[in-house]
Amino acid sequence: MESSLFLRNLWYFALHGNKLKKGKLLQRTILGEKIVLGRDRAGKPFALRDNCPHRGVPLSEGVFDGEIIACCYHGWQFNCSGVCQKIPALADAMAQLHKIRVFAYPCEEVSGTIWVYMPQNPEKPLGVVPPPPDLLIPANKEFLHVEQSRLDGNIDHATIGLIDPAHVTFVHQSWFWRSRNSAKLKEKNFEPVGIGFRMKRHQPSSAASGKGYRLLGGAISTEITFQLPGHRLEHIQIGERDFIASLTLLTPIDEKTTELNHVFYSSLGWMKYIWWPLVHLGRTFICQDVKVFRKLQRGLESDPKLMLMGDPDAQARWYYELKRHWSHAQEANTPFSNPIAPATLRWVT
16 A cells, blocks of 8 residues: 555656756656656657566666667667557567557656656556646746755655744754844735645745845745645745746655755846855755754654644644645545635744
8 A cells, every 4th residue: 555645646846857868768766656757859758667568677777769768678669658669579570569558657847847747546547637837937938956955754744844934943044044043923824725825925024135135126025835745836026027936846755755856947137147156055955954854864763753833833734634635535536625724824933
């Protein structure tokens, strides 16, 4: 029985598109499943189960010419849709060769990022596949890749850490950003949206405005959205025309490991001149999370009783509630109904 950690019938971030080169194959693990990704000759990405149906050898170990993947063991050949094209050892042509297939996952490229849809049951017809998630930027624009890290923790702990406001004061301290003495009372308004919830648009805190946002110029407002299975999408409006989209995307590798990817877009042309300092800043923040997750995993080895407390942990409770409703809807084949009600939360950070 599959772990209840994993949610199905959802799109998962696989990798930034600049890592997927034509003529090359890459293996990724999502929800514990080995997947081989590549680009066809037209540049369109594809994703297949990373096993030859003959003897199970990973297809990612084979030869790929942009059109055909040839297994390294017996040379069985498959196109980018997973349909068998040739079995070299057969002396006679096989009339129904096309019935031999490698499972093909729905795969799409969105603004320079590669997404894979993980179905409830790969052995059954997929039916209607929803479009990939809205990533907040125009379709003809592309995200830049800031940082990628692996967290020593399952998707639940990783997601709670992603949407937890209380840890910021203690984990993300630095001389150029904040200290424990800068903690203040915050009050934020939330509403349900899609398969998640949204912190409604507001002006950033005075501490953030004074040290970071003030460099952007113009009136600043921000809106932060969380969507299943583990996507935090921040949209920063700058004046009337410009904006920044900062996305943190969690992908479960297996039951003990979660990959964190941060991608970034800005309509401000001058941002490219400070790109590497931004990369360093993002790397610093993510490394702080990675370190505290190593400590968390050591603590979880003794299987302690855990708790969620008050408004600071309300988003974590919402996450679990969303998971329950999504899983029930998929099992019952009924429409998903968002259980989150509008709320105002207060915390000190």
